[in-house]
Amino acid sequence: MPSRLKLVRPSDEPMKKTLPDGVPANDAGTRPTPALTLPAAPSRAAAMARSSIAAVLPPVIGVSMLILIWALVAQGSHYLPGPRSTLVSAIDLFSDPFYSKGPNDQGIGWNLLASLSRVAQGFGMAALVGIPLGFVLGRFAMINAAFQPIVSLLRPVSPLAWLPIGLAVFQAANPAAIFTIFICSIWPMLLNTALGVASVPQDYLNVARVLRLSEWTVFTRILLPASIPYVLTGAKLALGIAWLSIVASEMLTGGVGIGFWLWDEWNNLNMEHILIAIIVIGVVGLAIEQGMNLIAKRFDYRSN
16 A cells, blocks of 8 residues: 655745844845935925025134234234224214214214215216117127227226316316216226127027117117126126225215215324224125125026
């Protein structure tokens, strides 16, 4: 009688292999690779905080180093006041910046506003003349060639060299200072505008010629949009030159203005006020530059 085979039912779950150290092996019989745990992504608030610190910390360090050098130099000088005494004087000065005790004795606020008003007038007139003339020079090569020697001759002239001409023509200090601002700030706007117009791709102008567009349409649809970044760059440079020129002009012409106030404080040997005037001039110039940078970035198609 043949022997009966006994069927053994396998287990539902296969037997798992183990390594000598007791660690379960994978299907290939090797040690399993541990799963990688990725670090949690930084939160948006943390990223913004780090970005803000990276933007603010370097300028703070630079200004702190400048103040430290100033304090060290002031300790070895009998005439240069230190940061502490200058700060005390500034607090007293800005506690009443708009007092008025006569035409030659007014607060720093009135002097600053008078200077800004002259800058606005001179810069505005320079923009009204320089920007349209820059479009003409950039558009027509013949006119550009005719004006190039004049621009090259007058542009390097120092702002103060124009002041006597203004005094002789206008017979008054205020219009002479505005004329100085005008003649010195017109060149950056004129040259940068002309450069922007000349940089327009020739293909655009060829298409306009084929479509027989009018000169006004070419200006409004092609030249103006393409040259706006150049125009704003020239305006930023011109405004910086205008602020520099008005301070120098007021130191010579007198009257009301931050330049005259600085020179008057020198005559009074008030070194704290001189340093305050220098800081105010620098802060206003920085604010003007940053404001123009924001405007230029807003209208610059190359950064969008």
